Amino acid sequence: MSAVPETGARASRPAVVLDDVVFTYPSGVRALDGVDLEVTAGETLGIIGQNGSGKSTLVRHLNGLLRPASGRVLVHGEDVAGRHVAEISRQVGLAFQDPDRQIFAGRVRDEVAFGPRNLGARGIELEAAVAEALGAVGLNGTADLNPYDLGYSRRKLLAIASVLALRTPIVILDEPTTGQDLHGATRVREIVRGLVAEGRTVLAISHDMRFVAETFGRVVVMREGRIILDGTPAEVFSEASWPILASSYLEPPLAARFGAQLALGSTPTEAALVEALSARG
Amino acid sequence: MTLVLEGVRYRYAGARASALDGVDLVVEAGRVTGVVGANDAGKSTLCLVAAGLAPGVIGGHLAGRVVVAGVETTQARPHELAQRCGILFQNPATQLSGTAATAWEEVAFGPRNLALPLDEVVERVEGALAALGISGLADRDPGRLSGGEAQLVALASILALRPACLVLDEPTSQLDPHGTRLVGEALGRVARELGAAILVVEHKTAILARLANEVVVLAAGRVVRAGPAAEVLDDAQLEGLGVEPPPSVRIRRALRVAGVALPAAAEDVLTGIGA
Amino acid sequence: MIAVCAVSAHAAGILRRSVPLVLLSVPLLVSILLVNTFLYPGATDPIVDVGPLRPTWTGLAAALQATLRVLAFGFSVVVLVLTTEADHLLADLERRGLGRRATFVLGSTLRAIPRTSGRAGEITEAQRARGLDTEGRIWRRVRGIVPLAGPLIVGALTDVEEQTMALEARAFTAPGRRTVLRAFPDSRVQRLIRWTVILACLALLAASIAGLLEPLP
Numbered sequence A: 001m002s003a004v005p006e007t008g009a010r011a012s013r014p015a016v017v018l019d020d021v022v023f024t025y026p027s028g029v030r031a032l033d034g035v036d037l038e039v040t041a042g043e044t045l046g047i048i049g050q051n052g053s054g055k056s057t058l059v060r061h062l063n064g065l066l067r068p069a070s071g072r073v074l075v076h077g078e079d080v081a082g083r084h085v086a087e088i089s090r091q092v093g094l095a096f097q098d099p100d101r102q103i104f105a106g107r108v109r110d111e112v113a114f115g116p117r118n119l120g121a122r123g124i125e126l127e128a129a130v131a132e133a134l135g136a137v138g139l140n141g142t143a144d145l146n147p148y149d150l151g152y153s154r155r156k157l158l159a160i161a162s163v164l165a166l167r168t169p170i171v172i173l174d175e176p177t178t179g180q181d182l183h184g185a186t187r188v189r190e191i192v193r194g195l196v197a198e199g200r201t202v203l204a205i206s207h208d209m210r211f212v213a214e215t216f217g218r219v220v221v222m223r224e225g226r227i228i229l230d231g232t233p234a235e236v237f238s239e240a241s242w243p244i245l246a247s248s249y250l251e252p253p254l255a256a257r258f259g260a261q262l263a264l265g266s267t268p269t270e271a272a273l274v275e276a277l278s279a280r281g
Numbered sequence B: 001m002t003l004v005l006e007g008v009r010y011r012y013a014g015a016r017a018s019a020l021d022g023v024d025l026v027v028e029a030g031r032v033t034g035v036v037g038a039n040d041a042g043k044s045t046l047c048l049v050a051a052g053l054a055p056g057v058i059g060g061h062l063a064g065r066v067v068v069a070g071v072e073t074t075q076a077r078p079h080e081l082a083q084r085c086g087i088l089f090q091n092p093a094t095q096l097s098g099t100a101a102t103a104w105e106e107v108a109f110g111p112r113n114l115a116l117p118l119d120e121v122v123e124r125v126e127g128a129l130a131a132l133g134i135s136g137l138a139d140r141d142p143g144r145l146s147g148g149e150a151q152l153v154a155l156a157s158i159l160a161l162r163p164a165c166l167v168l169d170e171p172t173s174q175l176d177p178h179g180t181r182l183v184g185e186a187l188g189r190v191a192r193e194l195g196a197a198i199l200v201v202e203h204k205t206a207i208l209a210r211l212a213n214e215v216v217v218l219a220a221g222r223v224v225r226a227g228p229a230a231e232v233l234d235d236a237q238l239e240g241l242g243v244e245p246p247p248s249v250r251i252r253r254a255l256r257v258a259g260v261a262l263p264a265a266a267e268d269v270l271t272g273i274g275a
Numbered sequence C: 001m002i003a004v005c006a007v008s009a010h011a012a013g014i015l016r017r018s019v020p021l022v023l024l025s026v027p028l029l030v031s032i033l034l035v036n037t038f039l040y041p042g043a044t045d046p047i048v049d050v051g052p053l054r055p056t057w058t059g060l061a062a063a064l065q066a067t068l069r070v071l072a073f074g075f076s077v078v079v080l081v082l083t084t085e086a087d088h089l090l091a092d093l094e095r096r097g098l099g100r101r102a103t104f105v106l107g108s109t110l111r112a113i114p115r116t117s118g119r120a121g122e123i124t125e126a127q128r129a130r131g132l133d134t135e136g137r138i139w140r141r142v143r144g145i146v147p148l149a150g151p152l153i154v155g156a157l158t159d160v161e162e163q164t165m166a167l168e169a170r171a172f173t174a175p176g177r178r179t180v181l182r183a184f185p186d187s188r189v190q191r192l193i194r195w196t197v198i199l200a201c202l203a204l205l206a207a208s209i210a211g212l213l214e215p216l217p
Helices: A055-062 A108-118 A123-137 A152-164 A182-197 A209-215 A239-247 A254-261 A270-280 B043-050 B078-082 B103-113 B118-131 B147-159 B177-194 B205-211 B229-233 B247-258 B264-273 C002-012 C015-023 C026-039 C057-083 C086-095 C100-128 C138-142 C145-169 C188-209
Strands: A014-024 A030-040 A044-049 A070-075 A092-095 A170-174 A201-205 A218-223 A226-231 B003-011 B020-027 B032-037 B061-068 B085-088 B165-169 B197-201 B214-219 B222-228
Touching: A014 A055, A014 A201, A030 A055, A030 A201, A030 A226, A044 A055, A044 A209, A055 A070, A055 A092, A055 A170, A055 A201, A092 A152, A108 A123, A108 A152, A123 A152, A123 A182, A152 A170, A152 A182, A170 A182, A182 A201, A182 A209, A209 A254, A218 A239, A226 A239, A254 A270, A254 B247, A254 B264, A270 B247, B003 B043, B020 B043, B020 B197, B020 B214, B020 B222, B032 B043, B032 B205, B043 B061, B043 B085, B043 B165, B043 B197, B078 B085, B078 C145, B085 B147, B085 C145, B103 B118, B103 B147, B118 B147, B118 B177, B147 B177, B177 B197, B177 B205, B205 B229, B205 B247, B214 B229, B222 B229, B247 B264, C015 C057, C026 C057, C086 C100, C100 C145
Parallel strands: A044 A201, A044 A218, A092 A170, A170 A201, B032 B197, B032 B214, B085 B165, B165 B197
Antiparallel strands: A014 A030, A014 A070, A218 A226, B003 B020, B003 B061, B214 B222
């Protein structure tokens, strides 16, 4: 299994590159219409957009579940073409939205062990990976419970843990806060912060604008298979971008709207809002 | 009084612990009551009990009284309860019958089941679609609708039964922001124009701040807070109870903590632009 | 028989669409032709002698007969499928007395397939993303049965529970016969044709059992 990328030469290579990627589903829907994206190692990226804009299609290209009709996908500088998903998942971990569409084991620890075991981990290495992953999501005491004895919130965290156990340098989360209560959502933020502290690259798809604005350093807005906005939360949620967001039925977080109404500049998060207001005096 | 729960305790079949442990709740016609709480607090159970599906369809043990539109849920058959209290779940896909070629036929599913005369079926279907503003979707294939549209069709098919109460269990959870807005607005219309008593479980407290008259906080199967929406959503203990306050409350608190005063005019702006 | 099918297909406007489907039977027909022409047992009237091969007239005749039968059968099935909308068929059956439960089960099964395969697809993706190898050696793929089938079964059961509740919430178990949304026109002529066809079939069956019909020369 891959270790976290070292600094130096590795760090200067982008973690993920999509080069003019086009993808059409067999039904004829052109889900990706020439997407260019470069994500540097250690970056945090939030992907937002209406359902059907291509967000899920995009992330599935990053671990090879889908292959571009044209264009290239590079992970750590290497083309994913010709590589099995099982192999790419040593570098790219993708945690899906619905935990009940993956949980199959009778015990939490076996569920978490599934991934690393598939990649060849055994014995002490395997146990360490499991323990680490459970710790990262706050499920330490549950290793021997049946996953369905955990509530929905904790099953979602379990699904994330089962991907963290792969110890991939790139981690992608699909709607991690959807359906979560406060405790779960807070835990998700902590998980992302922990991954960032370890130098990993983190991407997430989300409908929660506030979560995205507060947790990610970069935001990408998708619409009809294209990236229509790409920048920091301050840029993407600034007043100048609102018409573009509105065309996708997206609304910036309240902090941004409030800040704009008070002519404070771009305040995508509550913290930025408070700062701007105190600065004004 | 349209929806009444009195001293309600409920235990799922085969479970040892009670999912609801003493709930008293009243929702009047035309009022919207929001329900919040941590994920295992019993909110979904509350919905099933209020609509009479528990114990009527799924079994289990119920103590106390649940009365919808004057009828006790333990004394009526499921199809009788369906006409008094409708219920909408999170997932649009499993609620659509899967046998209708068009949304119109889907909405007709309920009235047809009641063997109503054809002209009454037509009247109810058209009425339900119009009430939600989705008459334009009538000819569409339900399987091809977006999440938000599908939820509205599912809601219309419930409204076609003309229930006096409506219970919704996280209706926007699976939807994107657009779908969420559609459903939120539709609920507002249903309360105002149809006079239904609405009980809605939501994590997105911003929606409740706009929509609900009263809010109830559930923890470990009990009601631990109840009162006017603005008051409950501003409660200092909300986070401790596993509930995220709406953004406006959070912003006000953040400002207070930072010692930044909010000019009166700004206060109005905050209230005006959103919850 | 083929003529009857062709005429009804043309009348229903599906003649062009039915041709490719009927042509699907060509491989079968070719093999019937070859096998029967060249290998018909006991035939003694060769068409021509080509080394070890001896096609016979008897064989050819038998082959053509079999070919026509297959074509007639295939064509009539194609006409049925292309002219009948499953929904209409079910609705009409319900009107004639098939209960709402049977109708629902049949009708929803037709649409359940895309949903189940969608769910299966998502489960497969989630497991592959955790390193389950579905592209490699076969014995590795066998290991994937539980992680793939398990969630599918659990999901199907949960679905059933949710759907049952959704049905009850729409008064599915109310007594009485469901309101009919539309009646299908059924003229006297259609009814006459239907009964005639059924009686003719029975008559032919009886005649052939009684040995009154002879095989073609």
